[in-house]
Amino acid sequence: MKISEARQQFISTWGAMGTHWGINRTMAQVHALLMISPEPLTQDDIMAQLNISRGNVNMNIRDLIDWGLVDRVLIPGERKEYFTAEKDxxxxxxxxxxxxxxxxxxxxxxxxxxxxxxxxxxxxxxxxxxxxxxxxxxxxxxxxxxxxxxxxxxxxxxxxxxxxxxxx
Amino acid sequence: MKISEARQQFISTWGAMGTHWGINRTMAQVHALLMISPEPLTQDDIMAQLNISRGNVNMNIRDLIDWGLVDRVLIPGERKEYFTAEKDxxxxxxxxxxxxxxxxxxxxxxxxxxxxxxxxxxxxxxxxxxxxxxxxxxxxxxxxxxxxxxxxxxxxxxxxxxxxxxxx
DNA sequence: ACTATTTTTCAGTAATTTTTGAAAATTCTA
DNA sequence: TAGAATTTTCAAAAATTACTGAAAAATAGT
Known part of the structure; x- marks a missing residue:
């Protein structure tokens, strides 16, 4: 199995798992994506990779931050906000x-x-x-x-x- | 607080809790009702107490049985099926x-x-x-x-x- | 075997939850 | 402080999930 396929599989399964535990599919997927991303991502990155709207990304990221699972990261010289998930x-x-x-x-x-x-x-x-x-x-x-x-x-x-x- | 009110409160809260854990509200309520019922209940009892349709009761009871949380009880001389939940x-x-x-x-x-x-x-x-x-x-x-x-x-x-x- | 009672199924409907996208708000830059 | 970039909000739409009710199937009694 190739890495890109494996990543897709993981994101999709983590999302499905979320729904069994009262977590909405997209939030779990955003979390999964950030966990397997070596570098912090922007809202646009997430929109592109998961094919979801800006508003959706924004709301779910906010919730993930509330849960303490995702952090905002400031990258010097960059205007956009970046996000990263706890990997441990x-x-x-x-x-x-x-x-x-x-x-x-x-x-x-x-x-x-x-x-x-x-x-x-x-x-x-x-x-x-x-x-x-x-x-x-x-x-x-x-x-x-x-x-x-x-x-x-x-x-x-x-x-x-x-x-x-x-x-x- | 009176017993009838307390029972209602419990059923309603147990149902809300269920939704946070990927369990549908009604299934959790049926389970709650059976847990606090001293005697086994029929589908009609459950329909009446929770104000839900026969089909709904039937489907949720089946799921609860699959989960091993509810048992069918046969009462001698009775035509109808009775249901009871594990109390422990x-x-x-x-x-x-x-x-x-x-x-x-x-x-x-x-x-x-x-x-x-x-x-x-x-x-x-x-x-x-x-x-x-x-x-x-x-x-x-x-x-x-x-x-x-x-x-x-x-x-x-x-x-x-x-x-x-x-x-x- | 027929009939009355009870249970099960499931197509259609209703309720709820999630998503979108565009406007408003905010933040940054010069 | 004007305006460009970015984030946030939220009403409306879409998608998903749950519920109803009536018909079909199963069960039990005579």
Missing amino acids: IWKVATQIIKERKKRELDPMMKLMDQLSKVEGDKRDKEVKTFLDTINGIKKFGAHADDMLDVLVKSDENWFLSTALKIFK | IWKVATQIIKERKKRELDPMMKLMDQLSKVEGDKRDKEVKTFLDTINGIKKFGAHADDMLDVLVKSDENWFLSTALKIFK
């Missing part, structure tokens, strides 16, 4: 995990706390089932939180990495 | 992780293996950056795989659960 996939994953935790896990847990204060008799089956579900989610959330922290930190921790394999 | 959130999470790994992580890793065989000179920056990205993803995938196995098994493993907190 560990940092990418860490960043995504942090953001999703902040945006989704934390608010969900806060809601569970509120919902667990529901009024009603616990002998009422409906109330009991509800509370069991909510409390189960709370427990799971706390555990997942610990686990994600470990994942984030286990990159260069040999002991941890080995320990994980043992428990597998 | 740990089992739910485990099941989702297993399925997503099978459906998404595994095929992605297989593709990375292929792409890492791309032809070209590694001194070519484009090739080098591409390979670095692909190989990074491969490493990460393997590690995530270990980690997910641990998560799945750490539910009732006191030592592991404690160990996780230490490394936090």
